[in-house]
Amino acid sequence: MNPALSVIFFTVSSGAGLGLLVWLLIASLMADHIRMDATTFYKGAAIAAALITAGLISSTLHLANRKNAIYALTRIRTSWLAREGLLALLLYPLAALHLYALQSGLPQVTPVTLWLLIADAIAVLYCTGMIYGCLRTIPRWNTWMTPVKYVLFGLMSGAVLLPAVLSLRPPEVGPVGKPMVAILLLALGLVLYLAYLLKHPRKQHTINDALGFLQGNVRLLDVGHSHGTFLTNEFGFSVARVKARLLRWIAIFCAFILPMMLCYFTKWFWIASLICVIGLLVERWLFFAEAEHVVRLYHGQQRV
Amino acid sequence: MKLGLAIDLDTCVGCHACAVACKEWNGQSLMGGAPDYDAWGKAPSGTWYNRIRHYELEGDPTYSPHRCGSHADTAGHEPLSKTINVPMSCMHCEEAHCVTVCPTGASYKRAEDGIVLVDPSRCMGCNYCAWACPYGARELDQDAGVMKKCTLCVDRIYDEQLAEADRQPACVLACPTHARHFGDYDDPQSKVSLLAASRGTQSMLDDLGYKPTNAYLSPRKPVEVKTELPLRQGLSDKAKAFVNRLIQL
Numbered sequence: 067m068n069p070a071l072s073v074i075f076f077t078v079s080s081g082a083g084l085g086l087l088v089w090l091l092i093a094s095l096m097a098d099h100i101r102m103d104a105t106t107f108y109k110g111a112a113i114a115a116a117l118i119t120a121g122l123i124s125s126t127l128h129l130a131n132r133k134n135a136i137y138a139l140t141r142i143r144t145s146w147l148a149r150e151g152l153l154a155l156l157l158y159p160l161a162a163l164h165l166y167a168l169q170s171g172l173p174q175v176t177p178v179t180l181w182l183l184i185a186d187a188i189a190v191l192y193c194t195g196m197i198y199g200c201l202r203t204i205p206r207w208n209t210w211m212t213p214v215k216y217v218l219f220g221l222m223s224g225a226v227l228l229p230a231v232l233s234l235r236p237p238e239v240g241p242v243g244k245p246m247v248a249i250l251l252l253a254l255g256l257v258l259y260l261a262y263l264l265k266h267p268r269k270q271h272t273i274n275d276a277l278g279f280l281q282g283n284v285r286l287l288d289v290g291h292s293h294g295t296f297l298t299n300e301f302g303f304s305v306a307r308v309k310a311r312l313l314r315w316i317a318i319f320c321a322f323i324l325p326m327m328l329c330y331f332t333k334w335f336w337i338a339s340l341i342c343v344i345g346l347l348v349e350r351w352l353f354f355a356e357a358e359h360v361v362r363l364y365h366g367q368q369r370v
Numbered sequence: 371m372k373l374g375l376a377i378d379l380d381t382c383v384g385c386h387a388c389a390v391a392c393k394e395w396n397g398q399s400l401m402g403g404a405p406d407y408d409a410w411g412k413a414p415s416g417t418w419y420n421r422i423r424h425y426e427l428e429g430d431p432t433y434s435p436h437r438c439g440s441h442a443d444t445a446g447h448e449p450l451s452k453t454i455n456v457p458m459s460c461m462h463c464e465e466a467h468c469v470t471v472c473p474t475g476a477s478y479k480r481a482e483d484g485i486v487l488v489d490p491s492r493c494m495g496c497n498y499c500a501w502a503c504p505y506g507a508r509e510l511d512q513d514a515g516v517m518k519k520c521t522l523c524v525d526r527i528y529d530e531q532l533a534e535a536d537r538q539p540a541c542v543l544a545c546p547t548h549a550r551h552f553g554d555y556d557d558p559q560s561k562v563s564l565l566a567a568s569r570g571t572q573s574m575l576d577d578l579g580y581k582p583t584n585a586y587l588s589p590r591k592p593v594e595v596k597t598e599l600p601l602r603q604g605l606s607d608k609a610k611a612f613v614n615r616l617i618q619l
Binding site for chain 1 (some may be wrong): 493496
C-alpha cells in the first residue's frame with residue numbers, strides 16, 4: 067500500500083491524543099494517588115485536544131473531494147470509517163459537557179460524562195483499527211491484532227504523555243514518580259508488536275487463486291498499461307527488505323524500548339513521549355508500506 | 371435481476387477493443403467521466419473502467435500441448451500451455467464489500483438489477499472502496515476527485531431510444547471475437563447462464579467471499595490427437611492419422 071503521510075500522522079497523533087485523554091480522565095479520578103491541580107488538567111486536556119484535532123484535520127487531507135466529507139457520517143450501520151468519524155466528532159460535545167459540568171460543579175453529571183468520554187475515546191481507537199482490520203483484500207491487516215494494536219498503541223503513547231503532562235505541575239507538588247502504567251503498557255505493546263511480526267498472516271493467496279488456473283505456473287506476460295495507473299500508485303508500493311528491517315528495529319527501539327528505559331531511569335518524559343511518537347510513526351509507515359493488496363496478484367506478483 | 375457479463379477466456383484475443391469502447395462511451399456519458407492524465411506526455415496514465423492483462427500458463431495438464439502431440443524439450447521443460455487474456459472490470463459482486471465499507475453511501479448496489487454504482491454527488495474520494503475491491507475494479511477520477519467504476523453501461527442497457535440489439539454494454543458490442551456476453555444470471559435460460567453452466571467458469575479469489583457476478587468462461591480443453599490408427603480403419607481414419615503424422619514431424 068502507498069503509505070499516505072496524512073493517514074499515518076492522523077492515526078499516530080489522534081491515537082496519542084485519545085490515549086492521553088483516557089489517562090488524564092482516569093488520573094482525575096484518582097486524586098488520592100495522583101495530585102493534579104486544575105491548571106495542569108486543563109493543560110493536558112488542551113494537549114490531547116490539539117493532538118486529536120490535528121490528526122482529524124490531517125485525515126481529511128487525503129480526500130480527493132473534501133466537500134462531500136459531511137456525508138461520511140451517514141453509513142454507521144456498515145462502515146467502520148463512518149463509525150470512526152461519528153464517534154470522533156462525538157468527543158467534542160461530550161468534552162464540552164464534561165468541562166461545563168466540572169466548571170459549574172455538577173457532581174452527578176461528571177462521572178457520567180467522564181466514563182462516556184473514556185468509552186468513546188477507546189471506541190474511536192477500535193474503529194480506526196477496524197477500518198484496516200476488516201479488509202479481506204489485505205491479508206496482513208485482516209487479523210484481530212490490528213484493532214488491538216491500534217487501541218493498545220494509542221493508550222500506550224497516551225500513558226507516556228501523562229507523566230510529561232504531570233511534570234507541568236507547580237514545583238511545590240513535587241516530582242513525578244515512576245510511571246508504572248506507561249512502562250507496563252510499553253512492555254505489552256512490545257509483546258504485541260513482536261507477536262504481530264511473528265504471527266500475522268502472510269502469503270495466503272497465489273496468482274493461481276486469482277485467475278482460477280490452479281495447476282501449473284501462471285505468470286504475467288503483459289500488464290496492459292505502459293505507465294503507472296491508479297492501482298499501481300495505490301497498491302504497487304514496495305519497500306526494500308533491507309530498509310524494512312532497519313525501520314523495524316528503529317520502530318522497536320523508539321516506540322517501546324527507549325521510552326521504557328527513559329520512563330524507568332529518568333524524568334525526561336517529554337523526550338520519552340517524542341521518541342515514542344516517532345517510533346510509532348515509523349511503525350505505522352511500515353504497517354502501510356508492507357501491506358500487500360490482493361490486486362497485486364493480477365499485476366504479476368506470485369503470492370500475497 | 372442479476373445483470374452481469376460472461377467473458378470467454380478461450381476466444382478473447384486481448385485486443386483491448388472492449389477497453390477502448392468503454393472509454394469512448396463512458397468518457398462522455400452521464401454516469402461516467404474517465405479522464406486521461408498526461409495523455410501525450412512521457413508518462414501517460416488515465417482512469418479506465420476495464421483493463422486487460424495477459425498471462426502465460428505453463429505446465430497445466432488440462433491445457434497441455436502434450437494432448438496435441440508436442441513434447442517436452444531435451445532439458446525436460448514443459449512446453450508453454452497457453453496464453454490467457456483477462457479483461458477485468460467490476461464484477462458486480464453479490465457481497466460487494468466496496469459498498470459496505472463506503473462511509474458516505476456514495477457506493478451502492480441496485481436492488482433491481484444488482485449493478486454496483488457510485489453516486490458522484492456523495493463520493494468524497496477517500497479510496498476506501500478501492501482498497502476493499504480485490505479485483506482492482508475501482509479507479510479514482512483525479513479530475514473530479516470521485517471514484518469511478520464500470521456502470522455496466524446502465525445508461526445504454528435501459529435506453530429505449532436504442533435498437534434492442536444495441537441495449538448492451540459498449541464493451542460487449544465492440545468485442546470482435548464475441549468473447550463478451552451480457553445478460554441476467556437470475557434467469558437460468560439466459561445466454562450468460564447457459565454459457566456459464568455449459569462451459570464452466572474460473573473461480574477468482576472465491577475464498578474472499580465476494581461472490582462475483584461476472585463469469586469467466588474457462589478455456590476449452592485442447593482436443594486430444596491420436597496418431598495410432600484405430601483397429602477398424604475407415605478411409606477417413608487413415609487420412610486423419612496421415613495428416614497427424616505429418617503435423618508431428
